[in-house]
Amino acid sequence: MKIYLDESGELGFSDRSSKYFVIVLVVCDDEKSLKRLIKKIRGKKLKKTIKNLPEIKANNSTNEIRNAVLKDISKINLSIYSHIQNKSNIVEGSMDTKEFYNNVALKVISRIAIKNKIFEIIVDKSKSKKERAVFNSMVTDEINKVKSFIEIKITHLDSKNSPALQAVDFISWAIFRKYEKKDTTFYDIIKGRIVSEINE
Numbered sequence: 001m002k003i004y005l006d007e008s009g010e011l012g013f014s015d016r017s018s019k020y021f022v023i024v025l026v027v028c029d030d031e032k033s034l035k036r037l038i039k040k041i042r043g044k045k046l047k048k049t050i051k052n053l054p055e056i057k058a059n060n061s062t063n064e065i066r067n068a069v070l071k072d073i074s075k076i077n078l079s080i081y082s083h084i085q086n087k088s089n090i091v092e093g094s095m096d097t098k099e100f101y102n103n104v105a106l107k108v109i110s111r112i113a114i115k116n117k118i119f120e121i122i123v124d125k126s127k128s129k130k131e132r133a134v135f136n137s138m139v140t141d142e143i144n145k146v147k148s149f150i151e152i153k154i155t156h157l158d159s160k161n162s163p164a165l166q167a168v169d170f171i172s173w174a175i176f177r178k179y180e181k182k183d184t185t186f187y188d189i190i191k192g193r194i195v196s197e198i199n200e
Contacts, residue, residue: 008176038163058173
């Protein structure tokens with residue numbers, strides 16, 4: 001079983017920072033379709049001038065591409081878990097950004113329905129080696145609290161090399177936009193795949 005993790009929003013608390021921080025987990029039983037989705041979009045939807053970009057991101061795509069990606073995602077056998085953190089409910093300075101990220105991640109990871117004894121969590125490789133080790137340890141400990149017999153593999157990949165992570169980026173962006181911009185246009189496309197959504 002593959003579980004993809006992605007986030008949207010900023011970790012900071014300045015006046016220019018986002019009001020919300022969102023972490024999304026996508027439990028996918030049809031990984032091949034998720035990977036093929038981005039290849040399909042590249043072949044049919046992207047203009048030649050941007051077709052060879054190393055990565056497709058929701059925040060710099062057109063609405064046509066966003067709609068196409070999310071509609072295809074809505075047809076894939078997957079489950080979406082999300083945790084939306086309203087940063088106004090966090091005391092500024094009570095934790096550093098790394099701790100903040102890990103705390104929100106654990107809140108959503110603790111809610112996933114684990115159906116397999118062996119599974120892999122795939123995360124965008126944005127942390128230092130030390131930060132990845134801390135994250136891996138926290139996640140493993142959290143899962144083992146519930147089911148100690150499960151074998152967990154945590155892989156940190158550059159999203160440029162992971163079409164599936166690029167697809168999941170569109171999901172986290174759509175959920176983030178619902179809260180940050182009060183726009184449900186894109187969220188509504190995938191809401192039927194959302195299993196758990198908590199706004200704290």
